[in-house]
Amino acid sequence: MKPVSPWRWIPTLYFAQGLPYVVVMTLSVVMYKNLGVSNTLITLYTSWLYLPWVIKPLWSPLVELLGAKRRWIVGLQFAIGVAFALVALTLPAPKFLQLSLAMFWLMAFASATHDIAADGFYLLALPQRAQAAFVGVRSTFYRLSMLGGQGGLVYLAGWLAERHGSVVLAWSWVFGLLAALFAAAALAHLWLLPRPVADLPAPRRSGGAAVFWRDFFAVFAAFFRRRDIGRILAFLLLYRFAEAQLLKLVTPFLLDARADGGLGLSTQDVGIAYGTVGVAALTLGGLLGGWVISRGGLKRLLWPLMICMHAPNVLFVLLALWQPQSLLIVSAALAVEQFGYGFGFTAYMVFMLMVASSGDEAGAEAGAHKRAGNGVSASLNDTPQTARQTAAPAVQQTAHQTGHETGHRKGHQTGHPTGHPTTPQTADPIEHPTAHQTEHPVANQTAHYALCTGFMALGMMLPGMWAGWLQDRLGYADFFIWGCIATIPSFIAAALVRIDPLFGRRTEQPAG
Numbered sequence: 001m002k003p004v005s006p007w008r009w010i011p012t013l014y015f016a017q018g019l020p021y022v023v024v025m026t027l028s029v030v031m032y033k034n035l036g037v038s039n040t041l042i043t044l045y046t047s048w049l050y051l052p053w054v055i056k057p058l059w060s061p062l063v064e065l066l067g068a069k070r071r072w073i074v075g076l077q078f079a080i081g082v083a084f085a086l087v088a089l090t091l092p093a094p095k096f097l098q099l100s101l102a103m104f105w106l107m108a109f110a111s112a113t114h115d116i117a118a119d120g121f122y123l124l125a126l127p128q129r130a131q132a133a134f135v136g137v138r139s140t141f142y143r144l145s146m147l148g149g150q151g152g153l154v155y156l157a158g159w160l161a162e163r164h165g166s167v168v169l170a171w172s173w174v175f176g177l178l179a180a181l182f183a184a185a186a187l188a189h190l191w192l193l194p195r196p197v198a199d200l201p202a203p204r205r206s207g208g209a210a211v212f213w214r215d216f217f218a219v220f221a222a223f224f225r226r227r228d229i230g231r232i233l234a235f236l237l238l239y240r241f242a243e244a245q246l247l248k249l250v251t252p253f254l255l256d257a258r259a260d261g262g263l264g265l266s267t268q269d270v271g272i273a274y275g276t277v278g279v280a281a282l283t284l285g286g287l288l289g290g291w292v293i294s295r296g297g298l299k300r301l302l303w304p305l306m307i308c309m310h311a312p313n314v315l316f317v318l319l320a321l322w323q324p325q326s327l328l329i330v331s332a333a334l335a336v337e338q339f340g341y342g343f344g345f346t347a348y349m350v351f352m353l354m355v356a357s358s359g360d361e362a363g364a365e366a367g368a369h370k371r372a373g374n375g376v377s378a379s380l381n382d383t384p385q386t387a388r389q390t391a392a393p394a395v396q397q398t399a400h401q402t403g404h405e406t407g408h409r410k411g412h413q414t415g416h417p418t419g420h421p422t423t424p425q426t427a428d429p430i431e432h433p434t435a436h437q438t439e440h441p442v443a444n445q446t447a448h449y450a451l452c453t454g455f456m457a458l459g460m461m462l463p464g465m466w467a468g469w470l471q472d473r474l475g476y477a478d479f480f481i482w483g484c485i486a487t488i489p490s491f492i493a494a495a496l497v498r499i500d501p502l503f504g505r506r507t508e509q510p511a512g
Contacts, residue, residue, distance in 0.1 A: 004194035006126060010134050011141045012192065013073070016185045017118050018142040020080050020111035022149030023178065024049050024104055026275075029251050030154050034167045034267060037097060043248040043468030045101055050461035052105075052112040057450040061216060063116045068199045069124065072117035074190050076110050081182030083107035088175035091168050124196045143283050150275030153178075158267030219447045231497045232355055236455040237462075238493040239306075239348050242313060242486035243341065244463035249471050249479065250274065253316070254330070258323050261476035263330060273331040281335040285342025290350075292343075298350045299499040306494055309344020310487040312337040317484065320477040352456070354503045356449035 025046070032042045063072055083106045090099035126134065153174055160170035226232060254270050256262025265273065293301055315333045324330060463486075471479040 004192070006130060006134055006137075009125075009189065009192045009194070010122070010137055012185060012188065013118055013122075014138040014141045015145045015148075016077060016182065016189075017111075017115060018145030019149055019178070019181075020107055020114070021053075022146050023084075023153075024108050024111065026150050026251070027153060027174075028104055029248065030157070030255070030267065030270065031171050032097070033252050033255050034157070034161070034171065035091075035096070038472070039249065039252050039468035040472050041097070041468065042252065043471075044465050045097075046104075047248065047461050047464035047467075049101075049104055049108050050457045050464075052108040053115075054454050054457040054461060056112040056116060057447065057454055059113070060116045060450065061212075063113065063120065065201055067201060069117045069121040070193050070195065070199055073114065073121060073193065074186050076114040076117065077182050077186035077189060079110045080107055080114065081179045081186060083110060084175050084182060085179035088172045088179065091172050091175070096168075121193070121196075121199065124198045125194050143279070146279045147276060150279055151271050152275075153271075154275045155268045155271030158269075158271060161267065220451070223448050223451050226355075226358075228498055231493070233455060234493040235351065235497045236452060237459040238489040239351075240345075240456075240459055241463055241489050242310065242483050244460045245467040245470070245486060246313065246316065246480070246483045247460070248464045248467045249476075250316075252468075252471075253320070253476055256476075261320060261323075263319065263323060264325075265327070265330065269327055269330075273327060273334055277331045278334045278338040281339040282342040285339040285344075286346055287342075289343040289346030293346060293350055297501060298347060298354065298503050299501045302347050302351075302494055302499065305344045305347040306491065307344075308340045309347075310340075310484075310490070312340040313480065313484050313487065316480040317477065320480050348456070350503070351497075351499070352449060352452040354500055355452055358500070 028046050028049070029042055032046070033039075063069065083103050086103045087100050087107075090096050090103060093099055122138070156177075157170045157174045160173055161167045164170060223229075251270060251274065253262050254265045254274060255267065256264070258264040289305060292305075315337050319330065319333055467479075470482070474482060
């Protein structure tokens with residue numbers, strides 16, 4: 001059989017991977033705000049939607065064990081399309097909030113599982129050299145899904161609402177369009193995706209379910225037996241403590257009337273300023289952050305990157321106090337803030353790679369000699385993000401996708417405790433590991449990376465849940481001042497964590 005060119009399926013696969021995350025984490029906030037839902041309820045309920053990405057390492061082995069990943073991808077894309085259609089149908093209903101949230105939950109679980117299958121399929125369908133070559137392609141199209149979701153679809157919803165005079169009808173049309181798009185994507189991938197010989201259910205070890213579950217929980221136990229696990233978890237949970245709260249209120253702040261402390265932008269303006277200009281700046285910040293770390297190393301640059309990430313929060317205070325009416329000024333402020341976020345979030349992504357590759361019991365310093373002179377893998381993964389998202393996100397908004405996370409600030413990644421690796425969804429421009437580095441593989445590093453991303457999502461979910469309630473009581477200006485104060489825990493966590501002084505730094509390799 002003639003080989004299928006990766007250009008036929010990688011761009012569409014990773015665009016389809018990023019779009020549901022953007023919809024669940026960002027588009028839903030804009031929609032509910034347009035529909036008159038309070039900030040308290042928006043932040044509480046949409047923060048809960050992070051949960052599937054928090055716990056997806058728990059069911060990732062099922063994707064390995066049950067069926068080919070190609071079937072998972074096509075089936076889940078059909079399922080996501082159905083969920084989009086159901087959201088469109090629930091919006092005119094009296095209990096649209098409860099019904100649409102239930103559909104978003106289904107969509108979130110399907111999307112998180114799709115991440116697992118798509119990343120695993122990427123590894124199976126491409127040889128190792130091609131995997132490295134197409135990291136940038138998949139990351140680019142994941143980011144394009146962010147632009148399409150946060151920018152294009154938000155703008156479209158605003159335009160339809162103005163033209164037809166109905167917000168409900170406008171968002172129903174948007175989700176109907178998404179449903180058709182994913183039905184088409186599933187049909188296209190049914191034809192476009194290659195059929196790698198290795199795309200089979202993972203072989204099961206002798207001993208049955210008892211052995212499987214013993215090995216499964218051993219991976220988790222090894223992660224939590226690390227010497228500095230308390231400091232590691234504190235860093236993972238607190239690095240974005242302030243941003244997790246601010247993120248959920250940026251869109252409501254932009255949309256709320258000036259009399260209510262907001263900026264009074266139209267939905268179309270938000271699509272331009274935050275969804276297009278902001279995401280572009282976020283991506284550029286992530287690219288620069290990865291390049292800087294590859295030159296200076298994570299330990300040396302952690303604090304400068306953190307300052308660049310947190311200092312622009314002051315801009316939200318100024319926007320809330322000044323309330324400028326110029327879209328250009330608002331867009332410029334959002335661009336600076338998002339660029340700083342993307343720049344600083346790269347450090348977080350590289351830290352997770354360091355944790356995953358440092359071994360079960362070894363501290364960061366113990367791995368310094370082993371990794372001397374080596375770079376960090378280019379596969380950081382929106383999301384995303386995703387992060388990829390970006391992720392998210394990342395990244396699901398990763399430094400480039402973020403993630404999810406998603407403006408798209410949070411990246412979202414997957415890993416398989418069964419030992420079959422998945423690849424992150426976004427890529428930072430940090431050098432690939434050298435041959436010397438790959439001579440010392442660390443057991444369970446993919447699964448441990450997935451656990452790190454789960455705690456990353458948890459660190460976004462929990463603070464975001466109370467953010468709307470807090471803003472309702474403080475007002476926007478005081479809430480953003482609190483957002484600046486809330487950066488202090490992340491600096492404390494960074495001061496306590498141990499970092500390999502050589503990790504992330506690219507050094508020249510000797511000839512031959």
